[in-house]
Amino acid sequence: MTQIGSNAGTVSSGGVTPPEASFLDLETLSKSFFGVTVLDRVSLALTAGKVHALLGENGAGKSTLINLLSGIHKPDGGSLRLDGETVELTGPNDAQKRGISTIHQEFSLFPDLTVSETIFAGRLPVNRFGLVDWRRIARQTTEVMQQLGAEIAPGRRVADLSIAEQQLVEIGRALTLKSRLIIMDEPTASLTPREVDRLKAAVRALTAEGVAILFVSHRLEEVKEIADSFTVLRDGVVVASGDIADATIDDLVRWMVGRELLEEDRHHAASKLGAVVLDVEGLKSRPRSARSASVEGVSFSVRAGEIVGLAGLVGAGRTEIARLIFGADPIGGGSIRLNGEAYRPKGPGDAIAAGVALVPEDRKQQSLFPSLAISENFAAAGGVPAGPLGILRRKAEKGAFQHFRDRLKLRSAGADAPIATLSGGNQQKVVLARWLELKPRLLIVDEPTRGVDIGAKADLHRLLRELAADGVAILLISSDLPEVLALSDRILTLRAGLLTGELAGRDADEESLMRLMTLPKAAA
Amino acid sequence: MSLVPSPSVAPAPSLARPRSTHALALLARFAPLIFLLLLMALFTFLAPRFLSSPNLFNILRQVSIFGIVAVGMTFVILTRGIDLSIGALIALTGLVAAVVAKGGIPGRLELTAGGAPFAWYWAALAAIVVGGVAGALQGVFVARLSVPAFVVTLGGMTIFRGLALIIGNGGPISGFDESFGWWGRGMVGAVPVPVIVFLVVVVIAGFVLHSTRYGRSVYAIGSNPEAARLCGLNVNRTLVSVYALTGLCAGLGGFLLASRLNSAEAVAGNQYELNVIAAVVIGGTSLYGGAGSIAGTVIGTLLIGVLLNGLVILNVSPYVQQLLIGAIIVGAVTFDIFIKKYKR
Structure with a gap:
């Protein structure tokens, strides 16, 4: 069990080193955007056949870490060692070639393709006439899905699958790519309990094959159950890491938020209805x-x-x-x-x-205006009435937003910054503020x-x-x-x-x- | 198990952005302006008379008509739309203005007894109304019936050109009175009248887009139509209105063009849509909607005007001019996409 003060920013391994040689070592990786440090000298080790949980609040740097590992971003400092050799990932394809696959929160599936076409997209096997070998593809698809404990017909259209099934297809694709590390970003966010069980089974099947897994989730009960080890990030710094067995859920929560959560008082009095x-x-x-x-x-x-x-x-x-x-x-x-x-x-x-106000379920598709500023997103539903002739009162809008910023503990750059600069939680606060301003x-x-x-x-x-x-x-x-x-x-x-x-x-x-x-x- | 308590201060984000990304963002923002100034410097170097004030006003006069339409097109493109019909609409509305100004089509139609001419303002009004209605009709197809704007306005382009040919019967209608001609050829001091009209349109449109609820709904709909609908914005009505606005601008442009040439004919405004869309896109308005500005469109308009004028002064063949404009459109959009990628 390793414990580190975030201000120190250095990782002392606490004397416990995993006996197995790790597949991928991250050593003091750093990354900043626009001068804001998002990851500060983060180190962790991923071992074959083990599930490592990456925990942290939104904005803690998890997504950035994932993007570094999947070759989307390049680190500003530090190094990646694969099987003990220092490598530099030149892009997502390079990462994939080296055995690192990422199952993103938003899937990269092609909705109109079939299951087997998706799994073999970009590398359809051909027979000796140079034609696509559909029978082999169907057979291999079935095999892979069975390995994951899923029964999904290879010929089904991906768009017709449930989100859980789509996820399994993505995992199947990662498997056939001979991935040695699969990064799962919030895989259970929209799954039903039964589907979560199936995913857990799939994860176990993967680890049995010697695949290393980096599991990102907010659901700590699942993390406790699935993971072998964990790392908690806060504000881009590793604040704790170690064996999951040594940490309780309360510990994890405390490390993630950096303060004790109040015991949620469950019901409020029903007398004031x-x-x-x-x-x-x-x-x-x-x-x-x-x-x-x-x-x-x-x-x-x-x-x-x-x-x-x-x-x-x-x-x-x-x-x-x-x-x-x-x-x-x-x-x-x-x-x-x-x-x-x-x-x-x-x-x-x-x-x-x-x-009547509605905060819709899909923030990105139904709530956010990606090209507009934070204050414009806030005012989009007309919470601050415009003046005569429909002339906007931008000052009043910013004033109203300021009020919510304090009330919602919104951490953001200025109100004129693009909405994309906020983490998911803060974006959701802006959306809620938009509707609350309408009273x-x-x-x-x-x-x-x-x-x-x-x-x-x-x-x-x-x-x-x-x-x-x-x-x-x-x-x-x-x-x-x-x-x-x-x-x-x-x-x-x-x-x-x-x-x-x-x-x-x-x-x-x-x-x-x-x-x-x-x-x-x-x-x- | 004990955790070394970490101070609860958030790491202070350093306020200074790294110089490279900061410079890049600035460059992206001012690229069209920088390119405009560079181009002007180049032409001045190659042909000193380029920078003379008569020539500069000449450029302004040349761009004012398609600049007016580009302002309308900015609204359409901000909503992820496109309007290919404006060149044909300029021809049609120019002919409408001419017919009204003439009191009819000589030998075919008399609007008044004896074919007495109408005053210029009736002619202008007719052109603008016809333009607005034609635009609104296209908007209805785009918004209510969800026909792709590309298809609707491609059809509109042919229909309006056909109507113009019918009205003009293949030939021009020309010869208007002084007051009609003043709008296209007149001067206020050293400034050509169409330039003043252009400026007025720019100022109004810039204000509407930046400072009114309507302007924001245009941005919002282009940025995320579904979210805009769920915010209670009237997406369909706004979409219809942007096409109507572009039609109004085309009507105004048609009137001004007829006035400037002292003649209207069905082939007028040919390929205006190319220059107009180029001006908007070069000015930084995103074809994916939701981002852009009138100021950018003005710079894009000037850029194209300077380019065309400079090439003429340098005796470059008109064929090559077309080639250059096309290359610059592709270059501008490529640059924009490249910058967006790099900034991340």
Whole structure:
């Protein structure tokens, strides 16, 4: 167990050196962007057949480290040693040739190709006539997927697979590339518990083959279970590393955030609930393509000051309900009452005017304006009303943003900096601020802390509680069950577009929720 | 297990950026301007009369019409769109202005009893309205029906050119009164009138784009249309409006061109779309939408004007001119992409 003060910035190996020779050694790697040091003399060793967990809040430098290892960025200082030899990765292809594959958070798959075409993309084997040997490809694909414990037909279109299956295909591709190190960046972020189990099995299959794995995750329970050793980064410096068996989850959290997290007080008093804000009756979506989830008639209500959690597996229709209420998709049937009045939004503009706000699930695709500044992203929904003739009040916008910056503990460069300079957690805070500035009466948050580090997550949770205390009605959608349990006054479970149960927050636990989410109503 | 407590101070980010990336960012931002100044220096060196004030005003006069349209095109390209129809629309609206100014088409159509001419402002208004409506129609196809802008405006280009040919019946309509001609050929002091019109359009458009809610929605829609919709912005209406705006600009350009040439014909404005799109793109507006400025478009416009003028002064063949403009467009975009890559 090695422990290092971050100000020292040096790694003392603490006397414990792994007996096996490592496949890849990172020695005092440093990297800075625009003069800001992102990684400061980071060292770690990756061993064949072992899983090494890389932990840290967003912005701690994990992504940069991954990019250095996968050849996307070049280090400013330090060196990489592969099998004891110093190497310089010239690019992603070079890294791949040397046996390093990366499964990124956002997949690099070609949606229109089949599973086997994806696995062999760029190196389709040919027969003696120079034609593509499809039979061999299909056979090898099946073999690889079986090795990973997955049954995915080689001829299926990647776009038709679930995210978990797509991930396994990517891992399969890494395997056939004869990778010796596979970097997995947040592989379980959007997986269901069952899919996580399958991924764990795949990881075990890989390590049995002698593959080294660098596993990046925010889910510490999984890390404890999967990893052999770990490194915690904070502000670009290694603050702790060692055998995972020697560290408790509380230790890991403390190292990551650098402070004790307050024991989350689980439920707030239900006494201060106000009038019914949202009342949904038999809500249905319009029939759409078979691939998107549908809402088949749900009824529920949310009161002022109440946080109602909506739990369900991916595809159960949670996001679809949110989009119907927000006017983002056309309503197929049923009715909605808002503050006691009939409400049928024709578009998000109507919803916003009625005091409804939605923080959508996919930050990058649905929330952020990549080419605009932080303050412009903040003001995009018109939280700060423009003056006469629609003339923007940029000063007022920046003032309003400043207020949130303090309230949300937002760490950022100036408000004029591009949004891309922020970490995921801070971007999410900007998005939330955008909606809070509109002072909504109903706030719908869809996966509010996905891909967000623990510190920012705690900030966001605190904020949601404060909002509820201020009388905002909150509908919380999350795949993170502990999050739903920690925040909700009431939890609704959803399966295949129908509500399957309702639990008071204090009576619920993960098991009971999971049962309601996975079983048909009758069986529950 | 004990952890050596680490001080909770965040590492102070050094404020000074490394000089190389800083310089690169600056270079990227001012590249069009630097290139413009270099080009002017080169032409001055090769042909000293290039820098004379009559020639400089001449350049301004030459660029003012397509510069006006380039301002409109900036809005379209900011939303990830493109408008190929503007050259044809300039011809069509020029003819509309001519027909109104003449009170009809001699021998074919009389708008008033006896074919009495209308005043210049009716002619200008007709051209601008026709341009705006034509643009808005294309915008409806792009926004509501999701037909790619490239296809819609390619069709529009042919349709408008066809309409112009029908109206002009193959020949020019020429000979307008003094007040009509003043807009294209007149001077205020030493400054040609179209240059003043261009400046007014630039100032208004620059203000709208930078300082109004509408301008921001144009950027937002180009940057991320789905996020813009979920922010309650009216994406369709804004998209229609940018094509309508470009149409208005083309109508104004058509009127000014007819006025300057004292004649309107169906082949006018041929290949204007090339220069206009080039000016916008060279000026740094991203074809991927969401980034760019009117100031950049003005510099891009001047760059093309200087290039064309300088090449004429140096007696370079018009064929070679086309070749150079094409090369510069590709060069400018390549440079932009290269810089973006390198900055990361």
